Amino acid sequence: MPAAGGVPRVGDNAFERWATLIRERTGVEIPRQRHSFLATGLARRMRATGVNDSEAYYQWLSRGPGAGLEWNALVDQLTVQETRFYRDPRGLALLRRYCREHTRGDAGALQVLSAGCATGEEAYTLALVLEEAVGGGRGYAVTGTDISLGALALARRGEYPATRLWRLPRALRDDGVEPAGEGRWRIVERIRRRVCFVQMNLLRDDPVTLPPLDVVYCQNVLIYFARRQRERLVRRLAEWLRPGGVVILGGGEFPPTSLAGLQRVGGEDVLAFSREAS
Numbered sequence: 001m002p003a004a005g006g007v008p009r010v011g012d013n014a015f016e017r018w019a020t021l022i023r024e025r026t027g028v029e030i031p032r033q034r035h036s037f038l039a040t041g042l043a044r045r046m047r048a049t050g051v052n053d054s055e056a057y058y059q060w061l062s063r064g065p066g067a068g069l070e071w072n073a074l075v076d077q078l079t080v081q082e083t084r085f086y087r088d089p090r091g092l093a094l095l096r097r098y099c100r101e102h103t104r105g106d107a108g109a110l111q112v113l114s115a116g117c118a119t120g121e122e123a124y125t126l127a128l129v130l131e132e133a134v135g136g137g138r139g140y141a142v143t144g145t146d147i148s149l150g151a152l153a154l155a156r157r158g159e160y161p162a163t164r165l166w167r168l169p170r171a172l173r174d175d176g177v178e179p180a181g182e183g184r185w186r187i188v189e190r191i192r193r194r195v196c197f198v199q200m201n202l203l204r205d206d207p208v209t210l211p212p213l214d215v216v217y218c219q220n221v222l223i224y225f226a227r228r229q230r231e232r233l234v235r236r237l238a239e240w241l242r243p244g245g246v247v248i249l250g251g252g253e254f255p256p257t258s259l260a261g262l263q264r265v266g267g268e269d270v271l272a273f274s275r276e277a278s
């Protein structure tokens, strides 16, 4: 598969091999229609690393020791990090409801995970909603996780152009962001202190350092996964909950079937499961 015109030719067999490697390691499915997306991502990384034979690049990534950093860089190319502040008002309404029902608790601060948080907009949105709901009382902590180190670096900066903020309701904007110069806005320190970002592959890693979670918020991640991986992932997310905690998914990302040990909650307009008390 020599590189031609800057983009390696990826034949059917090679496409299958790459798609399998990516699916097995990340869960992300690259369908055949996205062939050129894969080829372009490979080309970028091959150019950046000076490897001009895609077979050699494959061998390096699939076996080579020390390929971890390059694997991270390729994953950055092959994952979709599109995100927005205040993306799903229905999921956030369920979060508010959960907070109202759990204003007091002897378990300390509410622990919330933004799973597949991309560049941080979702994690900060959750923090802004939680600040309003429980900030003066029980308190809260948000952990944003993603497989992409590049996305997490931007998330940690917590600075965004003004154009990205328009969906945030006025009250949350007034409370949560401040000007950072040159048309950019920064999440205020009070909110940033409540949020941390950690690299995590949702299929493989466990949040061992986190206490049992009240809420796992995972939206627009499952859609990139092979269908058979979706149920497995929802089950994993639910295992990280404390009894009574909820997984809030994006609508339509997962067939709203019943899952043993999990109870469908939140009504028709939102897809969420609660872990039954054991």
Ligand SMILES: C[S@@+](CC[C@H](N)C(=O)[O-])C[C@H]1O[C@@H](n2cnc3c(N)ncnc32)[C@H](O)[C@@H]1O
Binding pocket: 025, 026, 027, 028, 079, 080, 081, 082, 083, 084, 087, 115, 116, 117, 118, 119, 122, 145, 146, 147, 148, 151, 200, 201, 202, 203, 218, 219, 220, 221, 224
């Ligand atoms: C489209 S973004 C969704 C961002 C945010 N949740 C939202 O709804 O706005 C999908 C994110 O999932 C991340 N992702 C994909 N596979 C992953 C995996 N196996 N583990 C962790 N994150 C993953 C990608 O890097 C990307 O940032």
